[in-house]
Amino acid sequence: MAWIQAAEVSEFSGTDRKFCELSDDVQVALFKHEDGSYYAVEVWCSHQKVSLINGDLEDYELMCPLHGACFDIRSGKNLCLPAVKPIESYPVKVEDDKILVEI
Template sequence: MGFEKVCAADEVPVDEALAVTVGDLELAIARDGEELFALQNVCSHAEVALSEGEVADGTVECWLHGSCFDLRTGKPTHLPATEPVATFAVEVRDGDVYVDATEALNGVRPS
């Protein structure tokens, strides 16, 4: 499978996330400043879209209960979530965002 184009980099708003689909996975492409990250688009605490949450200081916050997840590791940084979400490799090529969703970087199996 390898890297697949998921969106244009300028489609991802600063300090926000964009929902995309790669195969059968729902992912959130998050922009923290100039950096882009890909993570599973579902909170591990309450199954809601992380792409609808706020992105700041290297984390994304779930809008429902306030769980936060590290964009690099997927680990929860704020309760009530205690389980990590899957993170994936991202590359930007010629203004487009590519994600390799074949295997999570952090070893977490997407639900």
């Protein structure tokens, strides 16, 4: 496990999201939520590996743009069909201007 810099705080204005490639195997959607916290989840839907980066976010529920599966960005938990598996979620911390994700 290692903390990887995913972005800088100054890259986010208000609530926002960014696609971050943290390694060859780990690509995440990094969210700044209206609660002021950052959340990082695997960017690929567990149903058919479609990118979730542009999915609608309502509260903590991220909806896949293709078939509408929902995931909790705090835990990666799958909340509705057609996804039957969670997506990975990753710890996030902020140090100075750096947003770090543990992978």
